[in-house]
Amino acid sequence: MRNFFTKLPVWAALICISAPLQAQKPQTSAPDPKVAVELAAISAPGLDFARLGHFFDAARVRMEQVVTPTAKSWTSPDAAKEIEFSKPQKHQAPVIPLPHETPAYRHTFSVLLSHPEVTDRYDEVILRNAELYRLDARLLKSVIAAESEFFIGAVSPRGARGLMQVMPATAKEMGVPFKHLNDPEDNIRAGAAYLARLFSAAWRYYKLGVLSYADAPLWLKQRVIAAYNAGPRFLFHDRWYTQTKNYVRKVVLFYGSRVTDMRRAPASLQRFPHLSSAPSGILY
Numbered sequence: 001m002r003n004f005f006t007k008l009p010v011w012a013a014l015i016c017i018s019a020p021l022q023a024q025k026p027q028t029s030a031p032d033p034k035v036a037v038e039l040a041a042i043s044a045p046g047l048d049f050a051r052l053g054h055f056f057d058a059a060r061v062r063m064e065q066v067v068t069p070t071a072k073s074w075t076s077p078d079a080a081k082e083i084e085f086s087k088p089q090k091h092q093a094p095v096i097p098l099p100h101e102t103p104a105y106r107h108t109f110s111v112l113l114s115h116p117e118v119t120d121r122y123d124e125v126i127l128r129n130a131e132l133y134r135l136d137a138r139l140l141k142s143v144i145a146a147e148s149e150f151f152i153g154a155v156s157p158r159g160a161r162g163l164m165q166v167m168p169a170t171a172k173e174m175g176v177p178f179k180h181l182n183d184p185e186d187n188i189r190a191g192a193a194y195l196a197r198l199f200s201a202a203w204r205y206y207k208l209g210v211l212s213y214a215d216a217p218l219w220l221k222q223r224v225i226a227a228y229n230a231g232p233r234f235l236f237h238d239r240w241y242t243q244t245k246n247y248v249r250k251v252v253l254f255y256g257s258r259v260t261d262m263r264r265a266p267a268s269l270q271r272f273p274h275l276s277s278a279p280s281g282i283l284y
Contacts, residue, residue, distance in 0.1 A: 094219045095226070095238050099249040101257075108149075109257045118150045120264035122163065125188050127262065132189075133196035136214040137262060139221065140192055142254040143228065146247065152184055164191025198224045202235050225251045 101109075112119050122144070130137035147165040148154035160167050161181040168178040174193040180186035199213040202220055216224070226234040229247045234240060240248075254260055 092217070092219050094222050095240060096222055096245055096248050096252070099253055101253060105253050105257075109259050112145070112149065112259045116263060119145070119259055120262075122150070122184055122188065123262050123264045125185050129188050129192035130214075133192045134213045135192060135195060135199070136216075136221075138255060138260050139214075139251075140188075140195065141260040141262070142251050143191065143195070143225070144188070145254040145259055146250045152182060152187070162187035164188060166190045166194065170194055195224065195228060198227045198232060198235065201232060202227075205236060222248055222252075 123141070126141050126144070127137050129135070130140050144150060144163045147160075148163050150163065152163055154163070154165060155161050156165055158167070163184060164187055166174075166176075166181055166187060168181065171178060171181055171190040174190040174197075176186045176190040176193075181190070196213065199216065199220075202208070202216075202224060203211075203213075206220065208216075208220070223235045225248045226240055226244050230241060230244045234244065
């Protein structure tokens, strides 16, 4: 008989041994699985009780993790909906770590801050377009600083023009004729409209719900900045060109500097205080 049990699988041995034990118990109460297992271990040589106990303990813990919420209550359907079992997705981490100012950037910021007539002359236009397209005015000014350092006559080797270095084809899509790209208001309008289009595409793709573009998280702002520099496909993957990574760092550093403070638009600041309330510091 002993040889018979040792040749059976563990589960079969348990069934054969626990059946007679259950028959001897009163029918008024359910059999105790722990007692059955202990008796089976004693009666069936070759059965590793410790290993079997670990198996049942692990199974119980896994089941509790599945059916038991942590730090929440199932007292109402609304409370159940709030329970979050999933980890943050990969795309929700910033592609570029928060950069630190280098001596070269500190020198650039110092030079620009010594010429507020250059850095602040377009604040009114920036605030108007930020309100129109629901953008963060400070981010808009940071892109201008990174693209042209506020020089309206800037032209890139590829033909991008003006304060926001807008390509003629992009300006046309945004409703701004090529010949108007040297006008500060039209250039900023075209660049702001394009940023808003990128934010809109990211909003749909990542399903961000009711957040406003100005309240976008850092990881999304980084992707929009990268897409503004290198094309819309950079909204959706992490393999960025070295030049694009450097560009994103540059915009983030300008965002955290006093260069992008809003100083010369008192009327707009009174009308749209929420657009310029971000202090100089880190792009959150």
